[in-house]
Every structure is written in C-alpha cells, then in structure tokens.
Amino acid sequence: NAGVTQTPKFQVLKTGQSMTLQCAQDMNHNSMYWYRQDPGMGLRLIYYSASEGTTDKGEVPNGYNVSRLNKREFSLRLESAAPSQTSVYFCASSDLRRGTDTQYFGPGTRLTVL
Amino acid sequence: KNQVEQSPQSLIILEGKNCTLQCNYTVSPFSNLRWYKQDTGRGPVSLTIMTFSENTKSNGRYTATLDADTKQSSLHITASQLSDSASYICVVSAGGFGNEKLTFGTGTRLTIIP
Numbered sequence: 001n002a003g004v005t006q007t008p009k010f011q012v013l014k015t016g017q018s019m020t021l022q023c024a025q026d027m028n029h030n031s032m033y034w035y036r037q038d039p040g041m042g043l044r045l046i047y048y049s050a051s052e053g054t055t056d057k058g059e060v061p062n063g064y065n066v067s068r069l070n071k072r073e074f075s076l077r078l079e080s081a082a083p084s085q086t087s088v089y090f091c092a093s094s095d096l097r098r099g100t101d102t103q104y105f106g107p108g109t110r111l112t113v114l
Numbered sequence: 115k116n117q118v119e120q121s122p123q124s125l126i127i128l129e130g131k132n133c134t135l136q137c138n139y140t141v142s143p144f145s146n147l148r149w150y151k152q153d154t155g156r157g158p159v160s161l162t163i164m165t166f167s168e169n170t171k172s173n174g175r176y177t178a179t180l181d182a183d184t185k186q187s188s189l190h191i192t193a194s195q196l197s198d199s200a201s202y203i204c205v206v207s208a209g210g211f212g213n214e215k216l217t218f219g220t221g222t223r224l225t226i227i228p
Contacts, residue, residue: 004157040220042203042218042221043158043203043218045215045216090157101214102148103160106157107155108155108156
C-alpha cells in the first residue's frame with residue numbers, strides 16, 4: 001500500500017515549456033486534490049476532483065489544467081510554465097467518513113521555472 | 115475572508131521538554147479543525163481532526179484543543195523527541211458536508227535540539 005505517489009520528484013523547466021505532474025493513489029479514495037506550497041504561505045488549492053469524471057477549480061487555477069484519468073490517477077498540466085509557478089506541488093486524496101475527510105498527501109514535486 | 119494564523123512562526127526547544135503551538139482562525143461557517151505535521155521535504159501528515167463539539171483530542175504525545183467560542187486551537191507536544199522536528203500546520207474547514215473548503219495556516223517550524 002503505497003498511499004499517494006507523485007512523479008517526478010524534481011523538475012526544472014524553462015519559461016514557456018510544458019509538463020505534466022502525475023499523481024496516483026491506491027486507497028480507493030473518491031476525491032483527489034492538487035495544491036501548491038510557497039514559502040511564507042499556506043497550501044493553496046489549485047484544482048480538485050470530488051469523484052471520477054469531475055474536476056473543479058480551487059483557489060489558484062490560472063495557468064493549470066487537470067485530468068482525472070480514472071479513480072486512481074489525477075494529473076496536473078502546466079501548458080506554458082512561468083517563473084511564478086515555481087513551487088512545491090502536492091497531490092492529496094481523501095474519502096468522506098463520518099462527515100470529515102482526512103486528506104492523505106503525496107511526497108511532493110519540486111518545480112523550478114527559469 | 116477566511117484566515118488561519120499560527121504562532122509562533124518558529125520554536126526551538128530541548129529534547130524532552132513540552133511545548134504548545136497556537137492557532138487562531140476566522141473561518142465561517144466552521145466545520146472542523148485539523149493539525150498536520152510536515153517533515154522537511156515531505157507531504158503533510160494528519161495528526162488530529164476536531165469538529166465543533168470536540169474540545170480535546172489526543173494522538174499519542176500530541177494533544178489538540180479547540181475553543182470554538184474564541185476561535186482558538188492549540189497543539190501540545192509532550193516529552194518532545196528529535197523526530198518531532200517538523201512544521202505543524204493548522205487547517206480549518208468551512209462549509210457543509212461534502213462541500214468543505216480548507217484554509218491552511220503557514221505553519222510553526224519546530225526544532226528539537228538534543
């Protein structure tokens with residue numbers, strides 16, 4: 001049981017390049033999330049998927065797209081990377097239980113855009 | 115605007131000592147409050163989740179308290195160990211069942227020295 005896995009762990013891009021961050025979970029969770037974490041700021045939600053086949057914008061969606069490929073996988077795409085997207089990206093998953101959902105986070109992807 | 119403020123920003127204590135971290139929030143409508151531990155270079159890991167009706171919850175040497183009237187929470191760590199060195203993040207959830215939105219604090223960086 002690996003939990004939430006993310007690839008790659010590190011990535012350096014040049015401005016304008018594109019890339020896809022991959023996330024997978026093996027806990028049979030319905031909901032999946034993408035966050036970014038920047039120094040001095042709390043985690044901010046980029047996009048989430050409440051269930052397979054649905055995606056919704058979070059707090060900071062501009063410049064990103066997502067795909068919920070199936071119940072296990074949720075990818076985040078940067079079409080044209082900008083230096084402002086330099087950040088640590090975390091994927092998380094959860095399943096509603098008794099009205100609250102513990103979110104399980106992956107190890108993160110550290111992205112630098114030059 | 116929903117906000118979560120944590121104090122102190124950083125804290126250094128000797129191994130074996132106790133410490134208390136603080137969290138103040140202005141979130142409405144309140145659903146639950148969570149504490150996460152984030153080791154350097156890793157994703158956050160859930161410690162506790164407390165709903166409106168709970169004012170104390172423990173997880174081993176970690177004890178969280180919640181005062182919904184004053185909108186304050188604390189995380190008390192007893193008999194600290196070197197492995198407790200991490201950032202501790204307070205997260206407050208707003209909204210109803212199945213429609214919760216999380217607001218993350220910026221964290222308290224705790225360092226345990228031998």
